[in-house]
Amino acid sequence: QQPVQSPQAVILREGEDAVINCSSSKALYSVHWYRQKHGEAPVFLMILLKGGEQKGHEKISASFNEKKQQSSLYLTASQLSYSGTYFCGTEEVAGYQKVTFGTGTKLQVIP
Amino acid sequence: DGGITQSPKYLFRKEGQNVTLSCEQNLNHDAMYWYRQDPGQGLRLIYYSQIVNDFQKGDIAEGYSVSREKKESFPLTVTSAQKNPTAFYLCASSPREERGGHEQFFGPGTRLTVL
Numbered sequence: 440q441q442p443v444q445s446p447q448a449v450i451l452r453e454g455e456d457a458v459i460n461c462s463s464s465k466a467l468y469s470v471h472w473y474r475q476k477h478g479e480a481p482v483f484l485m486i487l488l489k490g491g492e493q494k495g496h497e498k499i500s501a502s503f504n505e506k507k508q509q510s511s512l513y514l515t516a517s518q519l520s521y522s523g524t525y526f527c528g529t530e531e532v533a534g535y536q537k538v539t540f541g542t543g544t545k546l547q548v549i550p
Numbered sequence: 551d552g553g554i555t556q557s558p559k560y561l562f563r564k565e566g567q568n569v570t571l572s573c574e575q576n577l578n579h580d581a582m583y584w585y586r587q588d589p590g591q592g593l594r595l596i597y598y599s600q601i602v603n604d605f606q607k608g609d610i611a612e613g614y615s616v617s618r619e620k621k622e623s624f625p626l627t628v629t630s631a632q633k634n635p636t637a638f639y640l641c642a643s644s645p646r647e648e649r650g651g652h653e654q655f656f657g658p659g660t661r662l663t664v665l
Binding site for chain 1: 585594595640652
């Protein structure tokens with residue numbers, strides 16, 4: 440079952456902040472975040488692991504609430520380059536290598 | 551430069567024909583994946599492979615087949631049994647480690663159109 444993302448779409452002006460949420464009905468080992476520009480491959484942003492470890496870009500921040508099976512991606516002082524579709528991916532079992540992606544959140548940053 | 555290549559970028563086929571999509575990586579990754587992307591539905595996992603000569607069905611494997619004879623290659627065949635094959639197909643790879651949590655590297659994708 441795919442994780443649920445919210446909102447489905449958001450429009451921001453440059454400099455504004457946004458939060459994208461990802462929620463699963465299952466216990467999670469890790470949450471991945473990717474951004475995809477139209478017609479291109481998804482690009483890795485961050486991984487949050489059970490236990491608090493994080494891997495990713497310094498300018499991107501995210502949280503992972505293991506008990507609630509939820510993760511949030513925080514985009515601050517948005518730039519035009521932040522536009523794209525953001526996907527979360529969830530991994531239920533460590534080492535099983537299977538990641539299930541959400542349906543995406545389309546973010547548009549306007550001048 | 552290390553990376554993942556998919557070919558071709560655009561592919562057109564007639565209904566009822568099987569078609570094979572190529573995916574090659576030189577990142578020395580053990581795990582490889584195939585996803586299908588349709589508008590508004592995100593990425594759905596078709597098949598994945600953790601090591602050579604082994605692969606598992608994902609969430610939407612019906613009508614697809616794969617092979618993993620070499621570490622670098624993970625071709626996907628879209629068979630005539632797939633009822634609605636027109637979509638954007640993405641291949642990805644990642645390192646394999648027991649504790650998991652590794653990012654996936656994606657290829658540029660193949661847009662398949664069945665006429």
